[in-house]
Amino acid sequence: MKIGENQEKLPCLIGLSQKEIQAVLGERSDASMRSKQLAWHLYRRHETNLQAMGDLPQALRDELELCFRTHPLETAVRKQSTDGVDKLLVHRGDNQVFECVLLPYEDRVSCCLSSQVGCPMGCKFCATGLGGFQRNLDVSEIVGQYLMLQQLSERRISHVVFMGMGEPLLNLPNLIKAMRILHDEVGLSYRHITVSTVGIVPQIEKLAEEKLPIHLALSLHSPLDEVRDRLMPVNHRWPVQEVFNAMREYQQATGRKITLEYLLIRDVTDTPDQAKALAKLIRGVPNVVNLIPFNYVDTEQGFARPTRQAVRQFRQILEQAGVNVSERMERGHDIAAACGQLAGQHTGRIMNRASVADLPVAR
Numbered sequence: 001m002k003i004g005e006n007q008e009k010l011p012c013l014i015g016l017s018q019k020e021i022q023a024v025l026g027e028r029s030d031a032s033m034r035s036k037q038l039a040w041h042l043y044r045r046h047e048t049n050l051q052a053m054g055d056l057p058q059a060l061r062d063e064l065e066l067c068f069r070t071h072p073l074e075t076a077v078r079k080q081s082t083d084g085v086d087k088l089l090v091h092r093g094d095n096q097v098f099e100c101v102l103l104p105y106e107d108r109v110s111c112c113l114s115s116q117v118g119c120p121m122g123c124k125f126c127a128t129g130l131g132g133f134q135r136n137l138d139v140s141e142i143v144g145q146y147l148m149l150q151q152l153s154e155r156r157i158s159h160v161v162f163m164g165m166g167e168p169l170l171n172l173p174n175l176i177k178a179m180r181i182l183h184d185e186v187g188l189s190y191r192h193i194t195v196s197t198v199g200i201v202p203q204i205e206k207l208a209e210e211k212l213p214i215h216l217a218l219s220l221h222s223p224l225d226e227v228r229d230r231l232m233p234v235n236h237r238w239p240v241q242e243v244f245n246a247m248r249e250y251q252q253a254t255g256r257k258i259t260l261e262y263l264l265i266r267d268v269t270d271t272p273d274q275a276k277a278l279a280k281l282i283r284g285v286p287n288v289v290n291l292i293p294f295n296y297v298d299t300e301q302g303f304a305r306p307t308r309q310a311v312r313q314f315r316q317i318l319e320q321a322g323v324n325v326s327e328r329m330e331r332g333h334d335i336a337a338a339c340g341q342l343a344g345q346h347t348g349r350i351m352n353r354a355s356v357a358d359l360p361v362a363r
């Protein structure tokens with residue numbers, strides 16, 4: 001449904017907890033029951049048409065329809081991949097687009113959500129970083145991405161990763177509230193939610209205080225300050241050891257393993273000396289290292305995908321040192337479903353499909 005001109009200005013029911021919906025219903029004697037019905041329709045049945053909520057009195061449906069929206073987002077572009085990946089470029093009627101992706105696997109269905117429109121962190125390899133920062137997403141827009149993808153999916157989406165556009169920890173209050181709604185109202189397990197961060201130390205500490213049993217993944221990308229400095233401006237403020245210590249504290253507070261995302265860029269981050277330094281850094285800490293081959297984005301840095309040989313060698317060095325390694329399964333290549341790419345494509349910043357296809361992993 002298209003968000004109408006007047007509709008756009010109405011407050012949105014999506015993003016409210018059942019208790020908040022109850023407060024919205026005010027003094028009605030049946031507010032508690034009605035709010036539970038509404039929350040069930042919105043979050044469990046993914047029903048956005050108030051008139052289709054047959055167990056609510058007609059007068060209430062009409063009243064709600066006049067005062068509230070149930071569609072926080074509309075779709076600008078939908079791309080379906082041959083491997084089942086479905087990617088949406090969405091906005092709230094203002095043409096500030098952001099993306100979310102449905103990722104079906106054999107054993108589960110996952111989705112990748114955005115936390116901001118654009119990103120202020122300026123990482124040198126990232127299409128989102130290239131485009132600059134527009135604004136934080138509100139709770140309705142974060143939860144709305146999940147619900148839109150769920151409407152497209154025949155199977156229940158059981159896992160959420162915040163690896164779309166933006167730095168989630170820069171939008172912490174909205175992120176936390178959205179995760180609570182995904183847990184309390186939608187029924188997701190916190191253990192199936194992963195937040196990926198560039199490594200903002202005070203925000204990692206704040207998140208730890210919430211004691212939510214979610215996964216926190218650090219985008220490390222190099223164990224060496226001189227390399228990480230060049231790739232990620234955030235490293236000047238919170239260098240490797242400092243951010244790693246914050247992750248250790250987070251790990252101790254939550255009991256979860258430390259998850260590190262590691263981007264392999266040819267001859268920049270994929271070298272054996274960095275594999276060894278990484279193994280040394282995480283020795284003795286329960287860990288997972290997720291290797292991500294660089295997805296080609298022309299950021300004018302001359303970055304290239306790693307050779308298969310380099311990936312193998314990097315992995316071997318880590319494994320021999322007892323590190324738990326996984327390689328990110330690459331999905332949705334034909335629709336540029338990797339991080340930041342579709343929005344980049346939309347604004348003409350990244351290479352088109354044909355040229356991406358010309359860049360297979362070198363052998």
Ligand code: SAH
Pocket residue numbers: 119125126127162163164165166167168196197198218219261263292293294295296297338339340
């Ligand atoms: N801002 C957060 C989460 C969004 S980015 C973060 O940086 O962690 C999600 C992941 O995509 C991060 O690990 C990021 O480093 C990675 N990424 C960004 N650009 C990429 C590219 N061109 N190829 C592969 N991964 C990329």
Ligand code: SF4
Pocket residue numbers: 119120121122123126127128129130164165166167198340
């Ligand atoms: Fe922002 Fe993450 Fe991209 Fe860095 S990698 S610019 S933090 S979205």
